[in-house]
Amino acid sequence: xxxxxxxxxxxxxxxxxxxxxxxxxxxxxxxxxxxxxxxxxxxxxxxxxxxxxxxxxxxxxxxxxxxxxxxxxxxxxxxxxxxxxxxxxxxxxxxxxxxxxxxxxxxxxxxxxxxxxxxxxxxxxxxxxxxxxxxxxxxxxxxxxxxxxxxxxxxxxxxxxxxxxxxxxxxxxxxxxxxxxxxxxxxxxxxxxxxxxxxxxxxxxxxxxxxxxxxxxxxxxxxxxxxxxxxxxxxxxxxxxxxxxxxxxxxxxxxxxxxxxxxxxxxxxxxxxxxxxxxxx
Amino acid sequence: xxxxxxxxxxxxxxxxxxxxxxxxxxxxxxxxxxxxxxxxxxxxxxxxxxxxxxxxxxxxxxxxxxxxxxxxxxxxxxxxxxxxxxxxxxxxxxxxxxxxxxxxxxxxxxxxxxxxxxxxxxxxxxxxxxxxxxxxxxxxxxxxxxxxxxxxxxxxxxxxxxxxxxxxxxxxxxxxxxxxxxxxxxxxxxxxxxxxxxxxxxxxxxxxxxxxxxxxxxxxxxxxxxxxxxxxxxxxxxxxxxxxxxxxxxxxxxxxxxxxxxxxxxxxxxxxxxxxxxxxxxxxxxxxxxxxxxxxxxxxx
Numbered sequence: 001x002x003x004x005x006x007x008x009x010x011x012x013x014x015x016x017x018x019x020x021x022x023x024x025x026x027x028x029x030x031x032x033x034x035x036x037x038x039x040x041x042x043x044x045x046x047x048x049x050x051x052x053x054x055x056x057x058x059x060x061x062x063x064x065x066x067x068x069x070x071x072x073x074x075x076x077x078x079x080x081x082x083x084x085x086x087x088x089x090x091x092x093x094x095x096x097x098x099x100x101x102x103x104x105x106x107x108x109x110x111x112x113x114x115x116x117x118x119x120x121x122x123x124x125x126x127x128x129x130x131x132x133x134x135x136x137x138x139x140x141x142x143x144x145x146x147x148x149x150x151x152x153x154x155x156x157x158x159x160x161x162x163x164x165x166x167x168x169x170x171x172x173x174x175x176x177x178x179x180x181x182x183x184x185x186x187x188x189x190x191x192x193x194x195x196x197x198x199x200x201x202x203x204x205x206x207x208x209x210x211x212x213x214x215x216x217x218x219x220x221x222x223x224x225x226x227x228x229x230x231x232x233x234x235x236x237x238x239x240x241x242x243x244x245x246x247x248x249x250x251x252x253x254x255x256x257x258x259x260x261x262x263x264x265x266x267x268x269x270x271x272x273x274x275x276x277x278x279x280x281x
Numbered sequence: 282x283x284x285x286x287x288x289x290x291x292x293x294x295x296x297x298x299x300x301x302x303x304x305x306x307x308x309x310x311x312x313x314x315x316x317x318x319x320x321x322x323x324x325x326x327x328x329x330x331x332x333x334x335x336x337x338x339x340x341x342x343x344x345x346x347x348x349x350x351x352x353x354x355x356x357x358x359x360x361x362x363x364x365x366x367x368x369x370x371x372x373x374x375x376x377x378x379x380x381x382x383x384x385x386x387x388x389x390x391x392x393x394x395x396x397x398x399x400x401x402x403x404x405x406x407x408x409x410x411x412x413x414x415x416x417x418x419x420x421x422x423x424x425x426x427x428x429x430x431x432x433x434x435x436x437x438x439x440x441x442x443x444x445x446x447x448x449x450x451x452x453x454x455x456x457x458x459x460x461x462x463x464x465x466x467x468x469x470x471x472x473x474x475x476x477x478x479x480x481x482x483x484x485x486x487x488x489x490x491x492x493x494x495x496x497x498x499x500x501x502x503x504x505x506x507x508x509x510x511x512x513x514x515x516x517x518x519x520x521x522x523x524x525x526x527x528x529x530x531x532x533x534x535x536x537x538x539x540x541x542x543x544x545x546x547x548x549x550x551x552x553x554x555x556x557x558x559x560x561x562x563x564x565x566x567x568x569x570x571x572x573x574x575x576x577x578x579x580x581x582x
Contacts (some may be wrong), residue, residue, distance in 0.1 A: 020371060020375050023371045023375070024371070024387070027369075027372050028390055030460070031390070031460070031463065033409065033415075034406045034409045035394070035397065035401075037408060037415060038404070041408070090300060090301060093296075097294070097298050097301055100284060100285055100293075100297075101284060101287045101297075102286050102287065103287035112305055112309070113301070118517065118565055118569065119313075119565070120517070120518070120521025121518075121523065121538075122521055122541050122561070123316070123521070123541075123559075123562055126316055126554060126558050127315065130312065130316055131308075131311065134319070135311065156304070156308070157304070157308045157309050160304070214396050217398065218398050218399055218400075220524055221523050221524065221538075225545070235399075238400050238404065239400060239524075242404050242528060250404065254398075257398050257401055261393070261398065265389070269389075
């Protein structure tokens with residue numbers, strides 16, 4: 001036992017028990033092993049992904065030389081950026097509406113705004129497919145970036161409720177006396193909004209932006225239904241590559257996306273700290 | 282502080298409510314209403330759909346074939362949720378009671394996969410589970426090892442290792458869904474456990490209850506809201522899952538979302554697909570109603 005004789009464990013230090021550590025370790029292995037294998041094998045000089053045959057970057061060259069894949073990636077990033085900007089504005093405005101005002105049918109409005117979070121993706125996808133083809137006759141042959149319009153609209157619809165949720169919980173901690181003080185000192189509604197309210201909800205806006213960007217970039221199902229025959233996004237492209245011909249290019253492209261996620265996460269960390277991010281989920 | 286009546290400041294109310302209401306109505310309520318209307322329609326020709334008010338689509342959805350698919354989707358989603366709860370609870374406990382230094386990193390460890398693209402994660406798991414993948418190799422090595430030990434003690438060696446089919450079956454679907462949804466479960470559990478008053482646990486331990494009994498009788502009841510939240514957050518997307526059963530499942534692993542998708546792509550029966558979509562939405566509503574009913578039950582202190 002002398003081998004383990006460190007400071008004795010306090011009763012509540014559950015994370016210091018051996019079985020707990022093994023459990024957490026096993027879960028982390030379960031969560032990360034597939035991703036790590038994917039990343040390693042994107043550098044593997046073998047077509048069949050099985051044995052290590054030496055380091056190569058050729059699949060990255062191939063992936064980046066694949067015009068369709070690059071186009072899909074550019075499309076996805078454009079969609080995510082546009083959807084994030086509009087979702088932020090719309091989500092913040094909706095949160096202010098629900099936080100500040102009492103109005104008829106408020107419960108119904110509140111419920112409807114959060115519905116897109118609950119409705120299954122497949123149903124939302126189906127709804128947009130029908131809406132754009134049967135309801136609107138949305139043209140599918142527009143020039144870039146207008147051909148992404150339908151997808152951007154769909155993404156905003158499922159992203160902005162998350163922004164509203166995050167901003168609203170931040171607004172709950174706002175001290176209205178600050179607003180009154182600003183007004184007493186002669187600020188207009190707009191100045192109060194810009195100089196008092198916005199700075200207060202800024203952390204929530206950052207969190208909401210990151211959340212929207214990731215959700216938009218992540219979405220496959222809704223985009224799959226909404227996109228016309230000629231518009232591809234990254235997940236849709238990867239899906240068809242996985243479904244019909246597994247090539248090591250997919251590994252390389254996926255690794256690039258994982259790298260992007262990690263980078264975004266670290267930006268979030270720098271801006272907010274781990275704890276704040278955890279609380280927004 | 283009290284909310285302001287909208288009439289006291291109509292200008293500001295209009296500025297914040299009009300964009301929101303416009304968007305929600307034009308791009309959510311209307312599309313949903315179109316699906317709802319088409320669910321009462323029938324096909325006339327290849328692309329023509331006539332909204333005739335027929336209930337045939339719903340009647341067809343209650344056929345045995347579709348009922349079993351609904352039942353199976355529920356069973357798979359429930360099993361996935363249960364596994365996530367059992368696997369995730371100790372992880373949430375570990376994060377809650379970890380030292381200040383470790384907690385953020387453990388949280389980050391859970392959140393990073395949550396932020397990683399779903400398709401990429403599913404694909405990564407598929408590589409690992411493939412017949413030439415590492416999961417199979419690992420099992421093979423275990424098998425060889427057992428065989429070697431058996432010969433060592435003088436028993437018949439095991440027959441040679443055949444790679445098992447880990448992909449394209451129901452097992453793969455459940456594993457894939459657990460893999461994808463585990464972070465969804467852990468985060469709300471952690472949020473609930475973190476709010477827990479630790480002196481209650483200490484009191485229970487001081488009064489002679491064991492750790493297991495304390496967890497079951499004190500921690501679990503106090504964390505119940507978080508457990509319910511985690512269960513809902515896992516159950517609902519798992520029930521509507523499309524990608525995992527599509528990519529990792531076999532021919533018999535279809536879930537309801539796959540059947541809906543087929544109506545819109547291959548089978549080209551939009552009215553029936555619309556009816557199935559709405560049945561799935563109604564199922565979600567029932568689940569949420571059950572949850573909020575549970576919440577209204579007065580708590581005994």
